[in-house]
Amino acid sequence: MDLGLTDKTALVLGAGGGLGSKIAEGLAREGAKVAVADLDSAAAQATVDAITNAGGTAIAVTWDLADLSVVDPNVTTIEQALGSVDVLVSITGGPPPGGVVGHAPDVWRKFFDSMALSVFAITDRVLPGMKDRQWGRIITSTSSGVISPIPNLGLSNALRSTLVGWSKTLAGEVGKDGITANIVLPGRVATKRITFLDEKKAEREGRSVDDVRAESLAAIPLGRYGDPEEYADMVCFLASTRASYVTGSMIRIDGGYVSNV
Numbered sequence: 001m002d003l004g005l006t007d008k009t010a011l012v013l014g015a016g017g018g019l020g021s022k023i024a025e026g027l028a029r030e031g032a033k034v035a036v037a038d039l040d041s042a043a044a045q046a047t048v049d050a051i052t053n054a055g056g057t058a059i060a061v062t063w064d065l066a067d068l069s070v071v072d073p074n075v076t077t078i079e080q081a082l083g084s085v086d087v088l089v090s091i092t093g094g095p096p097p098g099g100v101v102g103h104a105p106d107v108w109r110k111f112f113d114s115m116a117l118s119v120f121a122i123t124d125r126v127l128p129g130m131k132d133r134q135w136g137r138i139i140t141s142t143s144s145g146v147i148s149p150i151p152n153l154g155l156s157n158a159l160r161s162t163l164v165g166w167s168k169t170l171a172g173e174v175g176k177d178g179i180t181a182n183i184v185l186p187g188r189v190a191t192k193r194i195t196f197l198d199e200k201k202a203e204r205e206g207r208s209v210d211d212v213r214a215e216s217l218a219a220i221p222l223g224r225y226g227d228p229e230e231y232a233d234m235v236c237f238l239a240s241t242r243a244s245y246v247t248g249s250m251i252r253i254d255g256g257y258v259s260n261v
Contacts, residue, residue: 004241006031009083011063011126014091017042018191019141019228023089026232027239028056033082035073037063065092065118066110075125084129087137087239090119092191097200100154115159120166127174136179137239140167144185144258152204165248171248182238182249187254188216189226221256
């Protein structure tokens, strides 16, 4: 299936590892030129190297999402190197585990800036070009916690839910311009983040990591953690011309893990 992404320009936030790197690599395999953005310069370059070694086109952009002052200069750099952004994939990382009570306002503000406000600002920066071309894809990765709040991930549950309301509203506003906006939700996909959360849960509950992992596997109908490439495949489809009638949606890639209808 031709996804129609040849020579499109994609910006992938959080692309230095985990889900983001696989999404960046997947888009490049489909012919997109990819801007690999990450706070970790070395990790971003590693993703770029993987893409270019496979014959693709990519640049690394060091990007601190909490610093809103870099939005315009960073996007300008991408435009000069690769062209105007056609596809924006936002992955903003996760805050530390913990409840939702007792955080100082500065803590809420810090993570709101990096996890939500940054996405709003970057989207606003790339939308005019998408509107001019009457084509664009805004894809935002959140968490299954926006459907079923995850215990001990209070900051994540609250802030990622903000992105859901924003994306649905955005879809209604930009559909007439040929732009789609969708949310993707990972379940237990095998990344360093999931390993970290399993380890923290085991420590908190005085159990072994193997026991925590076995409990999670038992709750997944497919009986395994997801492969990051499986997640990337869905994002690549949503970024494609073939997904032109999919917008305002939340799509789970979770092996059936979230029990809510």
